[in-house]
Amino acid sequence: MLRQVSTRTTSPAVRGSRPGGGRAAPRRAFRGLPGWLFAAPSIIILIVFIVYPITQSLWYSLHDWRIGAESQIWLGLDNYQRLLGDELFWNALRVTLLFSLVSVVLQIGIGYWAATALMRETWFNRVFRSIFFFPTIVALATIGLVWRFLLDARIGFVGGVVQLFGGDPVEFLQDPSLALSTVIFVSVWKTVGYAMVILLAGIKGVPDSLYEAARLDGANARQLNWHVTLPSIRPTLLFVTMILTINSLQVFDLVYVMTNGGPLFATDTLVTMMYREGFTNFNLGYASAIAWVLFVIIMLLSALQLRLFRYQDVD
């Protein structure tokens, strides 16, 4: 209440002077100015580098866009039609969806297990948690580089250990049938700690009374897990699933560093394909069409996930 009175725009004195005419108008315009001035740097950057580009991206995707050309060739929906007939696009879509599905399921599954295993607040558990979380802060480019060397058949530690036990070193990243699984493994390795930390926060928020009530009803550990913990942390599960899915659909760094989409496009994702089309082949219109497909997929999946979780709430 107090704040209403003392805020200048709503003070009775100003209201009263309004019919007085002439002088009130410039004053009021001036009164909005501090707000706009404070917001200006951010708002200008957001408009110039996000809002306008997103409309431009759609516009480019309807053209054969050449950088710096006098006039651009209008294609209508041709770029999108070309996508539908492009085997590499279907391949990239399949790889992206497979990568996302498998890595998100594993990240959440293992992360949940680790969260419940390390739930108690002992110093030992805290050290374990920090170690699992650490890869989250490391650049994907660094992680990709180190794993590429680790898995190298000639110098890698993994191959070395395999040879030690009499096996033949495996070309994890050169074999088209292994490359995608390998990249998924590294992605899971990096992100499991993140899922663990978020899920742990959710699990800690479940009231003890729920467990006590269930225990009185004779529930065992497994039942507690399925019927108390999991339903109670549904909002957290939704949050972490959304973040991880959106993230993995945009995977670029790891693939670019480890395989650059190869071998034989076995790990080529939508963003690496977009990067190749846009910044290597300079098919900017075509690359923009890929970007928009990605945008629509991300929007649809987010909406779908929200819905799925809400439907379960109703049950």
Added chain:
Amino acid sequence: MSTKFHVSLKWVLLGIGVLAALIPFIWMIAGSFRSEADLFAAPERLLPTTWTLDGYISIWQELPFLRLLLNSFIFAGVTTVLCLLFDSMCAYALARIQFRGSNVLFWLVIATLMVPFQVTLIPVFIELFHFGWLDTYQGLIIPRATSAFGIFMLRQFFISIPRELDEAARIDGAGHLRIYWTIILPLAKPALATLAVLHFMNLWNDLLWPLIVTSSTEMRTLPAGLTLFGGQHVTDHAVLLAGATISLLPLALAFFFAQKYFVAGIATTGLK
């Protein structure tokens, strides 16, 4: 019996997990002190047979490493500072100043929050081309100098600060600039620290953005530079591993001393 088995299975699995989490880093750091011959002769060894500093010596000759390091600090450092300044100013306007259009601005911020960065990449690249900003610091920094998420987070924080503090200052004749700078910002230090850690980490680690904006070797940041050199013929793995180790060092140190800011920042926003 069966619970005992379960408990020991749990610790065996956790032990394997910790080894799997640590070995790549140990191997990376040890590898940076290792000669190429040693690496080929005994790939099964986690640690070098003989330790050498060659990787750390020749990295300055084989790569423009000082420049990469400097660029990374300029890009991540300046952008983080600008981001905190602009985000907090905008958040102050949205949380503390009543003005016409503030609702529209708020929804604009929320809407941009949902746009995947990759979708704007090509148009932004063309914009930068027309501005003449490709391969420059302003091209790297300005487009990233605000974040919708930062504005949103700080606005929520500013709203929770009691209004009576502003009122008292206003009675003393303070304007918005003074209230923002001497009252709101000092109170928002924990939120700003969390945001700073998050921004710095994401920018320091970013690969795709510097890869697209820069084209000359002198303008590359560490991740972009190491990736491109790693993609070419690697003459010495130790050089690249030394580069990776050095590029990890600032974040690892910060993580060691300020883990809670990392966890808080990453947990509330998600990953990059």
